[in-house]
Amino acid sequence: MVLGRTQAEYVxxxxxxxxxxxxxxxxxxxxxxxxxxxxxxxxxxxRKNIEGKxxxxxVQAQDFLCLLDVQGKMMSSEELAKYIENKQNQAxxxxxxxxxxxxxxxxxxxxxxxxxxxxxxxxxxHDLSRLLLLEQLYRAYSILHAQPYxxx
Numbered sequence: 001m002v003l004g005r006t007q008a009e010y011v012x013x014x015x016x017x018x019x020x021x022x023x024x025x026x027x028x029x030x031x032x033x034x035x036x037x038x039x040x041x042x043x044x045x046x047r048k049n050i051e052g053k054x055x056x057x058x059v060q061a062q063d064f065l066c067l068l069d070v071q072g073k074m075m076s077s078e079e080l081a082k083y084i085e086n087k088q089n090q091a092x093x094x095x096x097x098x099x100x101x102x103x104x105x106x107x108x109x110x111x112x113x114x115x116x117x118x119x120x121x122x123x124x125x126h127d128l129s130r131l132l133l134l135e136q137l138y139r140a141y142s143i144l145h146a147q148p149y150x151x152x
Contacts (some may be wrong), residue, residue: 018134025141052106072116
């Protein structure tokens, strides 16, 4: 789940490639929540709260919500694969991966989330984070299925 639409055409093409590949391994859907109107001119806290309400409206009570956040835990690709495998073995809920807006998530979203992961201490363009998530999910599933994509 992401906030707003992907702007860069090259990222859209990459997203399509990895979404198609992911569907071979897992029942997967990608939801781009429309960016709320008029948030560009709002104070950051108000903007995050409005974006957070839009995001939470799409998350079901039983969903496991994992935020991609700069303050989250960093993992290797192998660790991410094990994390996914553990969550699948628990078979409790749908795993929702969320990338928020440019300023992160509201406090309400942080309170709702069960996990936070980070790609890196570096800052990436918002669109590129979407592509990175899809690629890393595909890589994790290829690791779990002993496919040759990952050379770790």
